[in-house]
Amino acid sequence: MITLHGSCARFGLPSASQFVTKAEVLLKMAGVAYTHVDGDFKRAPKGKIPFIETDGKLLGDTEFIRRHLETRHGVDFDAGLSPAERAVATAFAALCDEHLYWAVVHARWMNSANFDRGPRQFFNGVPAPMRPFVVAMVRRNVRQNLRGHGLGRHDPGEIEALARRDIDAISAFLADKPYLMGAEPCSGDASVWPCVVSVLSPHFTSPMRDYAEGKPNLVAYSARGMARWFPELVRAGG
Ligand SMILES: N[C@@H](CCC(=O)N[C@@H](CS)C(=O)NCC(=O)O)C(=O)O
Numbered sequence: 762m763i764t765l766h767g768s769c770a771r772f773g774l775p776s777a778s779q780f781v782t783k784a785e786v787l788l789k790m791a792g793v794a795y796t797h798v799d800g801d802f803k804r805a806p807k808g809k810i811p812f813i814e815t816d817g818k819l820l821g822d823t824e825f826i827r828r829h830l831e832t833r834h835g836v837d838f839d840a841g842l843s844p845a846e847r848a849v850a851t852a853f854a855a856l857c858d859e860h861l862y863w864a865v866v867h868a869r870w871m872n873s874a875n876f877d878r879g880p881r882q883f884f885n886g887v888p889a890p891m892r893p894f895v896v897a898m899v900r901r902n903v904r905q906n907l908r909g910h911g912l913g914r915h916d917p918g919e920i921e922a923l924a925r926r927d928i929d930a931i932s933a934f935l936a937d938k939p940y941l942m943g944a945e946p947c948s949g950d951a952s953v954w955p956c957v958v959s960v961l962s963p964h965f966t967s968p969m970r971d972y973a974e975g976k977p978n979l980v981a982y983s984a985r986g987m988a989r990w991f992p993e994l995v996r997a998g999g
Contacts, residue, residue, distance in 0.1 A: 763793060766800030767811035772879055772964040775955075775991045779862055782955035783823045784811040789990050790946060791836040823858075827948065838948035846942055850949030853934065853941060856927055857956035863912040864924035865959045868967040870903045871917075875965045924960075924969040931957065932976040939985060946986075954986040 765788060767781030775782045781800075788795045800810040807821035813829070814820075820829055830836045839847045869875050880900075887895050907913025912920055931953060935941060941949040960973045961983050973979050987995050 763788065763795040764814040765795050765797045765811055766804065766814065767797070768883075769797055769799055770991075770994060771882075772962060773994065774958060774962055774964070775994060777879070777883070778810055779865065779955040779959045780809075780823050780858070781811040782958070783858075783951050784813070784826050786946075786951040786954060786986075786990055787823065787827050787830060787838070787948075790838060790951065791830045791834055793830065793834055793836075823951075827951070838951070839942075841945075842942055842947060847948075849934075850942055850947050853931065853949045854952035856930065857952045860912075861924060861927040861956050861960070863907060863910050864920050864927070864969060865956070866903065867907055867912060867917075867920050868969065869965055870900060871907070871913075872965075872967070875967070876900070879965060921968045921972075925972050928960065928969065928973050928976065928979070932973075932979050935978050935982060937978065940982075946989075950986070954982065954990075958983045958987065 765781070765784055767784060768777045771777040775785060785795075785797060795813075800812065802808065802810065804819065805812050805821055806819045809821060811823065811826070812819055812821040813826050815829065815833075820826060827838065831838070839850060842850065869879050880903075881896060884892055884896050884899070904913060912923070915923070938944070940946045941953055946954075957973070957979055960967075960969055961980065962970070984995075
């Protein structure tokens with residue numbers, strides 16, 4: 762049995778973390794048994810969530826989790842796709858994991874109203890006298906990470922413009938297909954779907970959310986994946 766370590770359902774999402782949701786979608790697509798627990802960063806082999814515990818070992822990073830499922834469990838997430846189609850799926854996964862993700866991080870952590878509704882809650886377990894210092898320190902780290910990535914060097918309007926370009930690309934390519942590459946999900950959906958639901962999350966406000974809400978195929982894709990992979994959240998009302 763695999764144990765997935767990462768933040769559990771929050772803010773109406775399967776996880777506060779797009780990458781934890783990616784790992785969970787991969788596990789569901791692979792059809793392997795797993796349990797999901799709130800991850801302890803101190804045990805994370807790469808210092809990030811998610812990570813999995815399997816065969817007595819800890820394995821960090823969704824791409825290595827994917828590779829483990831492919832090699833150890835014989836799963837081909839892109840079965841039936843041509844090499845060119847696999848390449849497109851890989852490129853869209855990178856767009857979501859490495860670019861649009863950071864716009865979501867910016868919207869949640871740098872906008873104070875969103876921060877108060879979301880990330881600030883992560884620290885409720887920290888003793889009250891220390892909490893303001895821990896919150897300020899982690900928020901400063903996130904700001905530095907955004908600058909390190911590069912997106913955080915732009916002003917909010919520029920970040921939104923870049924996010925809209927990504928959203929346009931996903932929406933245009935998805936078109937009227939149920940999933941990224943056709944009738945069934947592939948590896949790309951494990952990255953794209955969690956990113957789209959993060960952008961569309963009603964828990965947070967942002968111009969990019971408003972923009973994505975104007976794309977009916979993205980709204981339908983979000984609902985389709987939620988019903989397929991996390992029906993319990995649909996029943997709970999998101
Ligand atoms: N490349 C990693 C990214 C994981 C990631 O960025 N996780 C975030 C949460 S969404 C995290 O743990 N951030 C904490 C940090 O960067 O210190 C993966 O695919 O698993």
